[in-house]
Amino acid sequence: MPRTKYWVSVGRQEVVPASDVLIRDHYEFEIHANEAELLLLVEQFREINLVDKQLVKRASTPYEAFPEKDQDMKNRAYDERLKDIYFLVYQLGTTETKKHIEAMNLGDLPEYQNINSKPE
Numbered sequence: 001m002p003r004t005k006y007w008v009s010v011g012r013q014e015v016v017p018a019s020d021v022l023i024r025d026h027y028e029f030e031i032h033a034n035e036a037e038l039l040l041l042v043e044q045f046r047e048i049n050l051v052d053k054q055l056v057k058r059a060s061t062p063y064e065a066f067p068e069k070d071q072d073m074k075n076r077a078y079d080e081r082l083k084d085i086y087f088l089v090y091q092l093g094t095t096e097t098k099k100h101i102e103a104m105n106l107g108d109l110p111e112y113q114n115i116n117s118k119p120e
Helices: 021-026 035-059 068-092 095-103
Strands: 004-009 014-017 029-033
Touching: 004 035, 014 035, 029 035, 029 068, 029 095, 035 068, 068 095
Parallel strands: none
Antiparallel strands: 004 014, 004 029
16 A cells, blocks of 8 residues: 655644645654554544543542542553554654654653664
């Protein structure tokens, strides 16, 4: 499948075709993806949006009693989905995108530094 260039904004959860130079400044990353990869990224944005809405809903009830572990687990679900998104953007990204994500020092992402290395 042919790959197309896209611009990605993780914060805004957007992916747009890289066609209009005027909007490039609104997106942090450049990727090259085929249709299946693009759909996977869009699905990951949809999933993190659902988790985010659950967290906002929970936060709007300040007197709700919940165990600390439950709170951490719900926050962890959001964090893990966010890392999955950055990992996918890294895999599909240009060299500049990969360097940017590596510089973010996201901690326990999968070993993204070794994705393109050859086995020994």
